[in-house]
Structure formats: C-alpha cells, structure tokens
Amino acid sequence: MDSFLSAVIKTTKRCNLSCDYCYDKDGEIEDRPIEEHIDKLMGEILSTDFENIYFTWHGGEPLLKPISFYENIAKIQRRFPNKKIRNGIQSNLTLLTADALLYLKELGFGIATSLDGPEELTDINRHGLGVESVFDTIKKEIESMQLLDIRPKAVCVISQTNLNHIRRLYEFFESMKIDITVTPLIPNERYPKLNITPQEYGRALIELFDLWYGNEESNIKIIPFNHIMNGLLFGQSEYCMFSENCLNYYVNISPNGDIFPTCSKLNDSSFRIGNLKYDSITTLDIRKALERAKMLRADSIKRYCQDCEYYFFCRGGCPAQHTNFSILEKDHFCISNRMIFDHISHILRQ
C-alpha cells in the first residue's frame, strides 16, 4: 500500500481580512523562512519515502503570496515524477484574480474556502478593509470556479451566529452545490459571544444530518457525515479526526519554519519535529515524531475514552480541537461526537 503524508503549509500568518473569530490575529508574522527556504522544504519532503503526498497551502491568507510562489512549487514538484503529488489551497478567495484561478486550475490545485452560510450569516463575522461584502466576493469567485468545472468546497464554522439557522445554512449550500466541512468554533475568550457548547454543536450536527440524509436529491457532500457512517459500519474512516489518521500522517509547517505533527499549531514545543531553516527533515524524523505523538496521546486519553463504545473508530477525535491546543487533552467536542454517533448509529440500525 502507498505510504501517505499530508503536509499543511502555513505560508503566512498575515491576512487581508479580519474575521471576528480568527485565533491567529496577534500571532507571529514572520514568514520569511517559508519564503526563503521553500525549495529546501519541498526538496526534503519530496525526498522522503512517502509515495503519496498531499500539500495544503494555508495561511493566514495563502494568496498573499504571489502566484509565482506557486509556480515555483509546481516546478519543484515536477522534478519528482515518481511521487503521487496533489495540492490544495485554503483561501478566503478575496484576492483571487481570473488569471490566478486559471493558473491554479492548470496546476491541478483543489480550491477550498470558508463560508458560514448565506450573506446574512457569513458577513456578520467576516470582514476586511476595502471588501464591502466578503460573502459577495466569495460567491462571485465560486461561480467563476463552477464555470471552469472546478467543484467548490467550503469550511463552515458553526458559532452562535449560525447555530440556530441550520436549515437556512443547509438550503444555501445545496442551492449553490458547495460541498462543506462543518467544524465548531473553538471556544476562546476573545469572542465570548460567539462561543458554542458541545451540546449545542451536537444538536446542530444532528439537525444538519437529518436535513441532508433525508434529502434523496442532495447534491452535496458534508464532511464528516460519510466518514462517520463508514466508521460505524466498517470500523475505519479516512477522515483525519477518526482512526488516529491525524497522527498517522499529518504534519504542519508554520511560517517561521517550525514543523509539528497534526494540521494545527500545538502549545508544546517538545512535539516539534524541527525547523525548516536549521534542520534537515527525513522520513525517520517524521515517522518518529508522529509515532511518539500518537503513543503519548493514546496514553493520555485512555482515561477519557477507554469505556467509550465508539473508541474503535473515533480514537479520541481531533487532538487539536481543544482550547489549549494540547495534543494530550480530550477533544473538547467529544460530547458532540457522541451525540452524532448515537444518532447515526440509531438510523443505521433501522
């Protein structure tokens, strides 16, 4: 079987928008290491034994990097014809030009964005200087993508803003034919009015599942629903949050060059695999770091999860879905997981 690595590359922490729930706003803005050492990073990752590598170009806003940055990446990747390489970019789309869109399509990049529902739900929390309506801009770009036969995907963050508008949100994504990944807003004292409880999120997931599953003509995929059904039926899931997949194959690289397990920043520097600027990263370094993180996490979550009937595929959920970004803590939304697992199990048994 192919060995797989998913590398999430945070190209910058800078962003042209200023969303109310952004947790990176005051983060470090040093992004020269990524810019200056991208050839080294690509060379090292592509020289590892992983045969199948998925790069996610992330931010901040990754389109603050010029398109020549991505041209260079594609050029380096072509030097490794024996690897199976895929790329995706996670962008707010407000800086996407027609030329950049065509070029990303030509390079075969998947394009994903963030949308919290229709205009009245998205524009409440997402704004930017010089952007009148973030929603309108994203919608226009999504329509341009659809004209080019690019299937749009969006991350939809559930917060107090859209929590009680699940039907409206679902109907919007169906009507626009946009596949979504739903994710809860991680609680933070910076935006107390937007925080939701795990019970609230669990109820929102159930409502969304029922709308989607009950619609035989649905046009869209909603992550994580298919993954949960597969997990419950077959004990395995491809989704990062289940079956320890995150710690089987995810690494992230910060703009300052730090490399860590998972897709997200972590608060414990002992998990750092190395720094792009100073270290050479090998297959062994990555495998050892992931193995150690997996072992310590499994050890630590035993006390929370050992009696759980869903442990066989959930395996503790998302290690970064925690207010402290601690890999050793229980998934803050465990209760929501259990609520939706119970609900889907019940439906599958009928």
Ligand code: SF4
């Ligand atoms: S940290 Fe969470 S969201 Fe990120 S890859 Fe791991 S499971 Fe997925």
Ligand code: SF4
């Ligand atoms: S549902 Fe909760 S208790 Fe059960 S395995 Fe997942 S995180 Fe652990």
